[in-house]
Amino acid sequence: MRALPHMTKPEVHPKKYFDQIEIFGSMEKRSWIHDPKSPKRFFINEAKCPVRNPFDRIDGVVREEGIKLFDNLVWQQWHEDGQMPKSAKKWFKERVKEFKAGTDIDLVCNCRRFRGHDDALGLQAKYPCDCHGYTLKKYIEFLANNSNMDY
Numbered sequence: 001m002r003a004l005p006h007m008t009k010p011e012v013h014p015k016k017y018f019d020q021i022e023i024f025g026s027m028e029k030r031s032w033i034h035d036p037k038s039p040k041r042f043f044i045n046e047a048k049c050p051v052r053n054p055f056d057r058i059d060g061v062v063r064e065e066g067i068k069l070f071d072n073l074v075w076q077q078w079h080e081d082g083q084m085p086k087s088a089k090k091w092f093k094e095r096v097k098e099f100k101a102g103t104d105i106d107l108v109c110n111c112r113r114f115r116g117h118d119d120a121l122g123l124q125a126k127y128p129c130d131c132h133g134y135t136l137k138k139y140i141e142f143l144a145n146n147s148n149m150d151y
């Protein structure tokens with residue numbers, strides 16, 4: 001006999017799941033996760049940040065296009081062609097080290113206050129759900145999982 005689904009159980013809010021690397025808007029953090037190891041927060045769109053998006057807010061470049069240009073910069077010019085600036089290399093190296101050590105990494109970008117993906121949880125998707133931070137996340141994970149790399 002097939003077990004019936006628990007129909008009497010009240011529908012609960014879907015439990016939020018965090019990746020080890022998360023991209024947050026400027027108003028967000030995972031403070032409500034009670035973990036002794038607090039995540040490290042990095043602001044990825046400040047002038048002094050080596051992995052900010054230089055194509056953001058340039059005249060004639062729409063936002064989505066700027067994010068694509070950044071993605072191309074990282075994977076083509078920096079990774080494939082080996083033209084990554086030293087400061088960016090250092091930044092990735094440190095993040096990969098933290099990632100491998102199991103540290104949660106919050107990449108905070110001020111291109112939006114809240115990420116758009118969360119509209120199912122009640123946030124308004126008024127801000128673009130895409131961000132150059134997703135390129136950073138993907139690249140850090142790539143480096144961490146590629147043992148041949150000098151990281």
Ligand SMILES: [Zn+2]
Nearest residue numbers: 109111131132
């Ligand atoms: Zn952003």
